[in-house]
Amino acid sequence: MELINQEQLRNFEPQINPAATGALYAKTAGIISPWELAIALAENAMDNGVKLFLNSVVQSIHKENSVFTVKTATSVFRSKIIINAAGVQAAKINDMIARPAFKIIPRRGEYYVLDKTASGMVHHVVFQPPGKLGKGVLITPTVHGNVLVGPNSDSVPDDEAIETTAAGLDYVRQKGLRSFQNIPFHKTINIFAGLRAEPDTGDFIIAESPDVKGFINVAGIKSPGLSASPAIAELVVELVDGILPSLKPNTDFIAHRRKAYHFAELSNAEKTALINIDPRYARIVCRCENITEGEIVDAIHRNAGATTVDGIKRRVRPGMGRCQGGFCMPRVMEILARELNRDMASILKDRPGSQIITGTTKTNSVVEYEEATIA
Structure with a gap:
């Protein structure tokens, strides 16, 4: 980390607000695509024998004779270890088998996505000084050449509240203009919202439940969870090794994905x-x-x-x-x-219920369809 003065800042970011007098510069910061990282990891896991069951909402968890039984609407799974990485619903999963130990408060963040023609305005991830709700509104280029502006941070009661709001987007807009006065919001091509898992403990929860041996919580992984994920994974491996020391490394592990052409x-x-x-x-x-x-x-x-x-x-x-x-x-x-x-x-847009085709034109017919798997 390095403190830089106004002249250095403007060399890095020529279009930054002239009122900015300096910045804290993180030389090793990087930008990745979170979707592509998560998908690549899931693919690599399956390449190494993992089975993926999507749209499998957990209904109950029980433990008998050191073996967990997890029931969903369509399947029953048995295991000696459960790793609870259910995001904003992690507390619900914990409470199915252990005493309530924490709460997860969904925090909604809303964003603008700008067209690639706006890409020349910003060259680094630019944050404002953080507040009590987090790092605040940032302006950043994406790995694919767009510009991202956001997020706000609003606590919401619903753990599926991913709709955008006029008030939230206006807040992001006004805060963003404090960093760059000429953000071309007329080049907005999309807006979206996501939920962060804010734990009431104030920090990541990465530990075996004190009540239930073999049940590991990986919960409340808010920002910078993505950056921390490799280290979190290593810590979870250590926890698993402590519970099942007889496990051995997979000597046939496939470390690389099949090449994807862009x-x-x-x-x-x-x-x-x-x-x-x-x-x-x-x-x-x-x-x-x-x-x-x-x-x-x-x-x-x-x-x-x-x-x-x-x-x-x-x-x-x-x-x-x-x-x-x-x-x-x-x-x-x-x-x-x-x-x-x-x-x-x-074929769905995203999740069950997001059908795109609902009927045929010039008739009164309605298409019958089966729910597809989210992927």
Whole structure:
């Protein structure tokens, strides 16, 4: 960490508010895509034998003779260890098997996403001085060239309250303008909200339950949880080793993912070679982000593959550009339906209940569909 003066600050960020007199500069700070990291880790886990059960809401947890039984609406699971990493619902999971030990307060944060044409305004992650509710509103470039402005921090009673609000977005806008006076909010291409898991303990909860041996809570992982996740994982491994010392490292562990091609980033020679192997890479589906059919098909058929429109969007970015899927979404749905051997009406935007096709035009018919898996 280094304190820099106003001149140094303006060399780093020429468009920063002239009223800013200095900053604390973190030389080793970086920017990643959180969706892509989480998906890559899930894929690698499955490559190494993990089974993934989505849309499996836990209904009950019991323990008998050192073995846990976890029941969902569709399955029963048994294990000697449970790792509770349920985010904003972690307290609910804990309370199914152990005495209430903590509460999780959902904290909603709202953001603006600006078009890539705004990317030249900011070159680093720029925070304002933190307050009692966290690090405050930031302005940052993304790994893909957009600009992100946000978040606010509002405690909400509902752990699924991910809607945006006029008041919240106005707060973000006004606070953001204190850092950069000319943020081009007219270039906004999307707004969204997410929930942080704020623990009433004030810090991360990474420990075996004192009541139930083998039940490990990994809860209240608010910011900087993403940055801390590798260290958290190592700590959890130590806890597991202490409970089951007979476990041995997997000597056949696969450490690397199968290569994923980002067609727009390849050289012309590399593009030609890839098209010769698979002609689907020659068909552009998303014109805003130059995403090919080959990339979409690959994202579907990998372990932890996509089954929804947003699942594809988060993996390979069709729909992330200026039109936000206005042109490419029907084609993405067609590809999902074809590759998953499903009717197009069953393809969801994201979670169960987010169907896109609800009927056919010029008739009174309503499409019957089955709920798809969130991915």
